Amino acid sequence: MDTRHQVAVLALDEVVTFDLGTPTQIFNAARDEDERRFYRVRICTPGGRPVRTSAAFTLVPDHGLELMAEADTVIVAGVSYGARVLADGTLEPQVLDALRAAAARGARMMSICTGAFVLAAAGLLDGRRATTHWAHSDNFRELFPNVDLDPDVLFMDEGDVLTSAGVGAGVDLCLHVVRHDHGSRIANLAARRCVVPPWRPGGQSQYIVRPIPDEADTSTAPARAWALEHLDESLDLRVLAAHVRMSVRTFTRRFREETGVSPAKWIIQQRVERARHLLETTDLPVDQVARQSGFGTGAALRQQMSATLGVAPSVYRTTFRSVV
Missing domain, CATH: 3.40.50.880 (Class I glutamine amidotransferase (GATase) domain)
Known part of the structure; x- marks a missing residue:
């Protein structure tokens, strides 16, 4: 059968x-x-x-x-x-x-x-x-x-x-x-x-046809790459903009054009994904998962996961660790 x-x-x-x-x-x-x-x-x-x-x-x-x-x-x-x-x-x-x-x-x-x-x-x-x-x-x-x-x-x-x-x-x-x-x-x-990424950040807004940006603008990709390596730190918008030599205003506009979301929302998405990965693949306590993913406290992690995924970290870990 x-x-x-x-x-x-x-x-x-x-x-x-x-x-x-x-x-x-x-x-x-x-x-x-x-x-x-x-x-x-x-x-x-x-x-x-x-x-x-x-x-x-x-x-x-x-x-x-x-x-x-x-x-x-x-x-x-x-x-x-x-x-x-x-x-x-x-x-x-x-x-x-x-x-x-x-x-x-x-x-x-x-x-x-x-x-x-x-x-x-x-x-x-x-x-x-x-x-x-x-x-x-x-x-x-x-x-x-x-x-x-x-x-x-x-x-x-x-x-x-x-x-x-x-x-x-x-x-x-x-x-x-x-x-x-x-x-x-x-x-x-x-x-x-299949040689494809396991997940992609952002939404399909980043693929909608838009006017070509000014030539003076550059990509925010280096700042995003740096942020992914420092999710457990405070990610100030001015620091991110400085990584690509942009004003905060230009950086925010270009970031949304390239990803479809605001810098703040993108950072939360990445931190949630980091937390999911740690919950699925490690036995770290929830508070430590929260610190390593940039949420600081277990309470903050629980609030974000409940808001974005509809489940608490402990429930998520039990669900996804048990089905493998």
């Missing part, structure tokens, strides 16, 4: 090929040092029919929608027609029914990029937070006003329903799921096998 977590990837006409390949690549790379695999990933289409891809070739699947009836996780790959998902009747009723049935029986539902349009059309995102490619956010809001769309994040985790931003953000989402299911060690191994 195959005890692996069963993943069904739904491909519709005009499926985005990168989105389609991402779950297969990431989840198949999620295995331990003994090459034991944790997931089985298969692709399905309506009626098991061939579908055209956005790359102008035809995909011939091995499975129909019945695959979703037995999957532990269902992933909707992005479709290039995006906002036309409702306008021209492209989405077949049996697709919506299959998605609703999978969600009703407790399958984890996910989308990559414009796959969020499909989940929303099935009513699975109503009243929830979600994201999609930033370029389609206006159309999404117009079609689905009952969804709390956040176009600034790389992915959104609502527990049983998860959505990601455009294309590459599907990698971030799938690694996040592996990390949730099996801990950071397995997720980091999968990332290493």
Whole structure:
């Protein structure tokens, strides 16, 4: 009997090929040092029919929608027609029914990029937070006003329903799921096998098309690199700006243009990630984790983790140390 977590990837006409390949690549790379695999990933289409891809070739699947009836996780790959998902009747009723049935029986539902349009059309995102490619956010809001769309994040985790931003953000989402299911060690191994970063800071705001900065401006990257080496110290904005020879005002503006968030929010994100890593990989007391990650006290760490992750450090450690 195959005890692996069963993943069904739904491909519709005009499926985005990168989105389609991402779950297969990431989840198949999620295995331990003994090459034991944790997931089985298969692709399905309506009626098991061939579908055209956005790359102008035809995909011939091995499975129909019945695959979703037995999957532990269902992933909707992005479709290039995006906002036309409702306008021209492209989405077949049996697709919506299959998605609703999978969600009703407790399958984890996910989308990559414009796959969020499909989940929303099935009513699975109503009243929830979600994201999609930033370029389609206006159309999404117009079609689905009952969804709390956040176009600034790389992915959104609502527990049983998860959505990601455009294309590459599907990698971030799938690694996040592996990390949730099996801990950071397995997720980091999968990332290493795929030669991608285990996680990326910031949101998709940093990828939105913006005017070219003044030539006099330089990148804030050196300051960010220095900050990552000194997260346990006080990181004054003036000190960071001085590292790249900018005024505080210019530094703050360029920082937001490059990362999509303010310096203060970015620092908190990095400190939370440092704390998560220490909680998952060491037995350090919470107060020491707090000091090494730059929060100073256990109380401050607990406040930040509760605000950003919804759990206390001790609960987080128990959860992620026990699943590896």
